[in-house]
Amino acid sequence: EDxxxxxxxxxVVHEGDTVxxxxxxxxxxxxxxxxxxxxxxxxTFLFMLTSSGIEKKSGRLSSILDKKELFSILxxxxxxxxxxxxxxxxxxxxxxxxxxxxGTSLTVxx
Amino acid sequence: ETGVTQTPxxxxxxxTNKKSLKCEQHLGHNAMYWYKQxxxxxxxxxxxxxxxxxxxxxxxxxxxxxxxxxxxxxxLHLHTLQPEDSALYLCASSxxxxxxxxxxxxxxxxxx
Numbered sequence: 001e002d003x004x005x006x007x008x009x010x011x012v013v014h015e016g017d018t019v020x021x022x023x024x025x026x027x028x029x030x031x032x033x034x035x036x037x038x039x040x041x042x043x044t045f046l047f048m049l050t051s052s053g054i055e056k057k058s059g060r061l062s063s064i065l066d067k068k069e070l071f072s073i074l075x076x077x078x079x080x081x082x083x084x085x086x087x088x089x090x091x092x093x094x095x096x097x098x099x100x101x102x103g104t105s106l107t108v109x110x
Numbered sequence: 111e112t113g114v115t116q117t118p119x120x121x122x123x124x125x126t127n128k129k130s131l132k133c134e135q136h137l138g139h140n141a142m143y144w145y146k147q148x149x150x151x152x153x154x155x156x157x158x159x160x161x162x163x164x165x166x167x168x169x170x171x172x173x174x175x176x177x178x179x180x181x182x183x184x185x186l187h188l189h190t191l192q193p194e195d196s197a198l199y200l201c202a203s204s205x206x207x208x209x210x211x212x213x214x215x216x217x218x219x220x221x222x
Contacts, residue, residue: 002152004152031209032209034209034210034211036213041198041200041215041216042114042200042213042214042215042216043153043200043213044213045210045211045212048208048209048210088153090153092209095165095166096141096158096160096165096166096206097155097158097166097168098143098153098155098209098211099152099155100152100153100154100155101152102150102151102152103152
């Protein structure tokens with residue numbers, strides 16, 4: 001039923017740990033997959049992925065897409081307390097239709 | 111500050127009230143979106159406007175009525191809501207050629 005499934009639902013790690021967040025999807029006319037970080041209210045954009053196997057990187061965050069297996073991962077290395085947030089995965093279908101997962105709640109403790 | 115503003119930030123209304131949510135974007139985008147975010151549920155896309163034309167209406171009840179007078183402004187008119195409509199309502203904008211959306215801070219709506 002859910003078109004976008006994220007795992008784990010929540011995660012607690014210590015500062016300095018590396019985490020991997022998962023997103024699997026099932027849509028008919030895939031256009032792109034997006035990752036967002038939601039701290040208090042407004043989700044903020046992290047990455048947009050359209051092609052398989054090409055890693056996108058921004059500082060300690062990186063993400064990759066596998067269009068054959070229909071999933072994406074978001075990696076965060078050397079985590080900091082400021083990384084604590086809900087990470088949302090969304091998939092866009094052709095025609096401006098967006099489907100979001102329920103998110104992974106990440107807590108980084110000092 | 112993301113360039114997308116929403117007012118009010120918090121709203122409490124009774125089931126017989128009529129109210130409106132407002133969204134404004136200062137990013138020069140031509141697509142605008144309304145989402146509903148309820149606890150423990152994924153963001154749900156409600157409405158999409160491209161160049162002021164509504165292109166998506168995801169089976170949203172008629173007690174929610176969107177209005178897009180121009181590419182920078184988006185309203186959500188509310189009337190005879192139900193308690194289960196209590197949620198965070200997020201507005202977003204993007205270029206139609208890009209999937210990257212910029213979100214506003216949301217309006218926390220409580221229906222009593």
